[in-house]
Amino acid sequence: DVKVTQSSRYLVKRTGEKVFLECVQDMDHENMFWYRQDPGLGLRLIYFSYDVKMKEKGDIPEGYSVSREKKERFSLILESASTNQTSMYLCASSTGTGAPSGYFGPGTRLTVT
């Protein structure tokens, strides 16, 4: 069964802390994505990666960075967390061949206080 897992379901951090969100997929997918979900805004793409060590900015990359050292793992980093980064973060993966379908993790609800 297809699986995307995220390291935490709920996370509370203080303003200014460095925050790591981890995502692992077991489907050998080439593409991985980080989205944030906010009420009334749907999902917005932060960063994506189509290969190991490759990354591309999405629509809202400011304040975030990513790391992909292994094919199955894609990390989202908040260098200095701020309250406006309080949100639900969703990781997804998809195959790089054929038609795309996003497989999503359960999400991490991050609260920055």
Next chain:
Amino acid sequence: AQSVTQLDSQVPVFEEAPVELRCNYSSSVSVYLFWYVQYPNQGLQLLLKYLSGSTLVKGINGFEAEFNKSQTSFHLRKPSVHISDTAEYFCAVTALGNDYKLSFGAGTTVTVRA
């Protein structure tokens, strides 16, 4: 760039009644279209997708959607809903050759009442 507009933010519906969720998209190139469902406190699950071929697409849980290129729409329908269909539904689009980046609508919350 592609964009999606979901025309209804909230749709209340009675159990066993039909439901239609409206989605319009904008793109200057050919697209793939998707509907996802998010149950409370869960991630997104793919309901169905249009890639090519027949414009009527059938998905899981009795949902179907129709691709209308002239009206740039991809409306989702179910003839008879259950309480368990209470969820948030997202329409998404990606352009062919666009690295499979999905652009999502704002979501439609469906609340099914007995």
